[in-house]
Amino acid sequence: MSNLSSCSSACGTQGAVDVTGCRFSLYPMTDQFVEVIVSAIHKLNTEKVWAQTDHLSTLYRGKQLHVIDCVRAAFIYAYQPNLHMVSELTFSRGCPGDVDADSFLNTDDIANNLITIPQGKNIPVSAKISFYAFGVDSYMSHIQHVVELAHKYQLSPQKAHYVTMINGSASQIFAYFDEVLAYARQHLPHYVLEATLSVNSPSKVMEN
């Protein structure tokens, strides 16, 4: 557990730093959930991110491209064709109380995992996302832009209460997240992207 003050916690007032982070969890709905999670995490190359696992989630911090690379790879490694699995991701950057500790920023820009695994083009994903921008009056316009970007990746965004629903391959969805975060980094001091990804949901059963 970090002792650092950070966001949604007890932030200080120092300037924001250029660390992108993602706190993520995998929820495989199987009796073998431990094996699925541990096996996926152990396959990752995490040498270009600061990494920490606790009893609720795993946290990666560093350059945006490496953070995305690691969570995409973890999701793809954990995926099994007949297994219902949900993954919860919280991307964040710019909390006023954040610090540049707990991060690796002096790395090159070669995504270590992407070059060794498939991009997830054949993994169909249903997801809900929420984009939050802080400290600006125009936050709704940034949300609107993020939703519009989903069309570019053929994710068919659908409005719903509190979230936007999207559908696409894992490859499309993580590429979309990458562009959303790049847009946010360029335009906003502090933002959060919350996403929940679901694969192989027996939705017809669940909706009855």
Next chain:
Amino acid sequence: MSNLSSCSSACGTQGAVDVTGCRFSLYPMTDQFVEVIVSAIHKLNTEKVWAQTDHLSTLYRGKQLHVIDCVRAAFIYAYQPNLHMVSELTFSRGCPGDVDADSFLNTDDIANNLITIPQGKNIPVSAKISFYAFGVDSYMSHIQHVVELAHKYQLSPQKAHYVTMINGSASQIFAYFDEVLAYARQHLPHYVLEATLSVNSPSKVMEN
């Protein structure tokens, strides 16, 4: 799926309405996840909330006390002593594009489920929460207040990157959520409380 514009989606500009909502999901890590979820949902009395289930989550909208009552009861009904389960909850109120449709506001204040089930005093829960306030410059001070409130409920809040970790019984945690939302409703035009609750996590295994 609702066709309404709502938050993190494509909000309009009409005034905010007094509807509290919660989008929540249950993730039981078992081969029998469908039975666990469906059984819990069917036990609920949801006559005082507007309810909708899709392939990703269930949504309740209405008065705050009834929304809390339903998600607490769903969590308690789904709980099993030896089953690792995670629940993801997004409480929200005040999106500029929200509307008072899809809600039940003309109800009494008697919590239907709480009077028929235990409050969850014997269910130990580990959770992470993030509180987000929008459209105000002082958002960090409201986050700070929400974190401080956790002490009142003996939840031992711990700072971590992007979230605050809390620990307590299900009863304590939902009572805390109720007070957080009451505080937010009084002080903020638009807010979101994201929470992830975990029970029976084999954390020592997972952290190795």
